[in-house]
Amino acid sequence: MAARALLRLHPPALPLPLPLLCLLPLLLLLLLASSAHGGGGGGLRVGFYEDSCPDVEAIVRKVVAKAVHDDPTANAPLLRLHFHDCFVRGCEASVLLNSTEGNQAEKDAKPNHTLEAFDVIDDVKAALEKRCPGTVSCADILAIVARDAVSLATRAVAEGRWGKDGNLYQVETGRRDGRESSAREAVKNLPDSFDGIRKLIKRFASKNLGLKDLAVLSGAHAIGKSHCPSIAKRLRNFTAHRDSDPTLDRLYAAKLRQKCRRPKDKTTELEMVPGSSMTFDTAYYGLVLKRRGLFHSDEALLKNEETRDLVHEYSRGSEERFLRDFGASMVNMGRVGVLTGAQGEIRKKCAVVN
Template identity: 40%
Template sequence: MASSAIGMVIMVMMVCSTCINASTLSLNYYKHTCPRVESIVAGAVHKATLNDKTVPSALLRMHFHDCFIRGCDGSVLLKSKGKNKAEKDGPTNISLHAFYVIENAKKALEAICPGVVSCADILALAARDAVTLSGGPSWEVPKGRKDGRISKAAETRQLPAPTFNISQLQQSFSQRGLSLQDLVALSGGHTLGFAHCSSFQNRIHKFSSKQSIDPSLNPSFANTLQSKCHINNKVKNAGSPLDSSATYFDNTYYKLLLQGKSILSSDQALLTHPTTKALVSKYAHSQLEFERAFVKSMIKMSSITNGGQEIRLQCNLVR
């Protein structure tokens, strides 16, 4: 009995290592110490986006991947050093890019308010700006995160995989204090971005012993995906946009999902549970409802702040 109780305590401690801790954050955190922080970050994101339309999706994905490991502590920004392989070099994160945007914003901020703004806050602001610049909503970002000192590639296995079913997705999100509603809303971030063939090969080639293609896929759409991703694909960076308006933040992702035109198994999984299926339909029929839910869930996710300890002077190095 005693050992079971101890085991339960340990399990709760492990789960809560990435629990939400919004009490440490404030909308006015830099009001007196660095009042231009938001405009400087927004400027860096805007400048980068003018040269590369994939920057917004990259920054949004980067923030998500940061928050899901050790909380939103900027650990995804750290580079590998010595024998330690950092998160950014883990298999799941190998396609992350646009780190230079965060570095450029940090450099500009260090010039006017040195040692004040955390890299984790810069990333949270940049993710918001990425959505807004893509035609999506804006929101007030709570600030005051600290930067973490630990980054391990092996821990990226904790990220929800593109092959996850609804039970696996629910478990992954609930361990971080996020609900099924948050799962569906945050999945809408797939309205921006691109998936490599390796992320959805399981749906278009050798789906099962009896079927080559996932029967939940629209047949003509499946054929289109097969033409982009051959079974022995060797084309570097081959894949497909995650929806048909992949540089514009809208609710097309949900509309396509209902039409059998989702890319990932984890997208399709949202239609296998009554609660998540109802939310998919709700957001498919209302851009406004989706945006409201997305903003609420983004603030909730970005408030997972446990683990940060310092303000880095460079975002890719600990002090």
């Protein structure tokens, strides 16, 4: 029907050669398929649920605000879930699926062992299922929750200086949920804290994200904490000589070694931005310039001219520009590999397929 409508709107001015007439249905199908495919954000829009579940964002914000009130460190884990979802299979909530007897899911892959706040996502889903059964996807929940989490951690937003709606940026919705999840794919696709700039650029490019997106989204490290195993190699075994990462400030490295006396210590918490790990701002970029970024991947931003220039700009420039750029890059990331239309499903529970 869609193909016939397209022909009625754009009839050929002259009779087409027979070979082209034979190919036309295939060409139209390819065109329609490409427009429905979510790789570039097709099918997503702000306000997707305005008729089917008009209170969706208010419901999500209420649950997220309570979670952050109960645990002020919850912002970063909620933001991180969306990142880890989108970099594996795209933003289709595969990170939320449980492993089964025959399959190890993403959440059980080593890079995801430190993921938290799945219970908050479950609470959001339960609230939405009660209000709008079978309507809002888990993938959209992750995207909205991430926006709310970072908005609540941004002083300009919390104080009402950013916008009346209390949002750092608008979220496009309309995603559907995938049915597969692979721990092996998570290991292969997720950026690693030890990645150098070339590998980071390659990983981001594979998701149609550019150098600016890399520099801006790295700013998510402004909030949250990590643990000793994530930086153990930087502190003691970076080379065969058992020395520390030379790109890490020596005094800072010494302080971190005091905290991480046992490399496998998973209980000691390390603030990404010491003294400011619950406030989303540009302080992270100042640390990177001082070679005090916690991860090797933070320092890697200084190894490329464009990302280095952005680090300098965000560290000394207007915080407003960074916040706007961050919102734009989050929207870009939220379009990666999405399922829309009749693709995928709307899970009733985010941890299992229907």
